[in-house]
Amino acid sequence: MSIKMSAIHDKIGQFPRELEDESIYIMREVAAQFERPALLFSGGKDSITLVRLAQKAFFPGKIPFPLVHIDTGHNFPETIEFRDWLAKETGAELIVRYVQDSIDQGKAKEESGKYASRNVLQTVTLLDTIEEFKFDACIGGARRDEEKARAKERIFSVRDDFGQWDAKRQRPELFDMLNGRISVGENVRVFPISNWTELDVWNYIKEEKMEIPSIYFAHQRQVIQRDGMLWADSEHLNKEADEIPFETTVRFRTVGDMTCTAAVSSHAVDIDVIIEEILSAEISERGARIDDKRSEAAMEKRKQQGYF
């Protein structure tokens, strides 16, 4: 623990600028190599970082591709509000498609039980959206430090017609050369912040003085206790009889759906405190994502099926 605590103050505010240069380079390659790229926007800090990088890559020009949001209907209202503000602020085109529509069309089936979420269902809507707009490249905010299967992901990750990822057929990526050539029907998922860690993202947000949704900071909220974690109470959460909501001060470390993102007890009201919390945290970021906990190989399985 001693190394970690003394390291906290050395690490704060030290963002390796090389990472930004690398990511901007990737953004420009996407714009140059593909005909119809899109940026998948979730409202979380990683995709907000992507928007910032895209803005910088093409300045003084506008972002030359749309922001696409797959709305599960279970988003935090604060996220939606922020999304609309950011699109207006950057002048980027915003495309929203709804998981509810996929359910209504009978293409996806709502899960049941106390862990029901729409996290898996959004893949259906995403693939339909890709087809609707004929997107050939989708930029996502995944990072290799998040999870083991992600650690092996390429920057340009080729997917087949069904959006599937084949770990054994990945193209080698050498030096900084990116090969985005694809056949008809294939598309590419692009991960410009592959080499960033959670801490890098937070340090960047701080150095760039970026706006982020308010739920990242400590606030009062009705929650329930489940599996040793705090869950935001909402109409979408299937509660058991003994799960009684109570109010406490929390913040979110990652922003997914209300049904699959746990809150942490926190009094962090500004970004410096958030960074200190991360450096001394005992639980990793994806540890607060219930969707990954289903099994050790959960992420890899979802990726094979087209999850980004």
Next chain:
Amino acid sequence: MDILRIATAGSVDDGKSTLIGRLLYETNSITKDKIEALESASKRKGLNFLDLSLLTDGLIAEREQGITIDVANIYFSTPTRKYIIADTPGHIEYTRNMVTGASNAKVSLILVDARQGIVEQTARHLSIASLLRIPKVIICVNKMDLVQYEESKFNEIQHKLSELVSKTTFKGQTVSYLPISSLFGQNITKKALDMPWFNGNTLLGELETFEFAETLAQAPARFPVQFVVRPMTEAYHDYRGYAGKISSGTFKVGDEIRVLPTGQTSTIATIEKFENSLEQAIAGESIVMTLSNDIDISRGNSIVLASETDLPSLKDFSAHVCWLDHQALSPGKTYLLQHGIHVTKAKITQITERLDVTQQTSTTEVGQLNLNEIGKISLRTAQAISADKYAENPSNGSFILIDEFSNSTVGVGFVD
């Protein structure tokens, strides 16, 4: 804060994943929930200790077979720097992944099993580290616990290793040798109590003190144009900016430049990074450059200093290649050649040599190059590429070959 990129290599079962797991564990880079997951996974395997290798062996197939089959990127940081480890597999058939993982590395970490000593893979890894001009090699003699931490055993292996190194190394490369035990954390981040006879650095000590002099900024100036920024708005009506990442050298406002391959000249008017104007920019920086007069520049063109007389422009040249595809490279075939961001057609006119990297010998009169083989080829491109010799300016001297029909990246080349 700088970033040090490391590539690890080793044969199957020499404990590479355990070494990386150990580094993460001892630098407090693993959170409590991950350690708990590790504890339960280790227990399921019937082990009574933490199996640190499980931290990086990520894919389902790997967990089943207990081997690493693809490049995994692992991150940790100390107050000194951020580290990115490309963990590459040791199986012979996955040499292509090793080259891939090593392509961005400044340090090559090679493992040798203290009981086995040098094996065929050791020579292969040393050769690849040299082919890729990796400036620092750290050879860890691992599993010292299984040879009772004997100094004589280490000395014997080191002696043989240095003979091998003398055949592969190049001027400017430094090589160090460390006795370690990943399983028991000896000499990883802490001095080895069981090897008091060893006076050198720990592994982390070697990494923390390695200075990779910024030779890149002093190399010839090369700026490949990636994207032309033309906002065409009221405020920026006539604006034309050339966006890209400087591959080597330094550019300053006021520098006279030349565009390749067209040969046109101009002067740098501004160097911009988002809303900031800079006086100069160096290798690795993503910038937008504007010029004092309107000339025709498009994606794939390269900007160099006008004062340079020896211009990088190649159409007929030779190169070393490492073949990455199951379908062999055969002479006469046409591929797409991508140098940086510039893509042009290329014909392989001849395969002149095949290297046996484990014996340091070569064969001539080669029919084809198979997956994982390294050879020397002659080739001709449709358009000239603005590449330097790899040994002189590595960041502007490599290229990839792409199969026109499968679109796969099938080879990587290093200009001779």
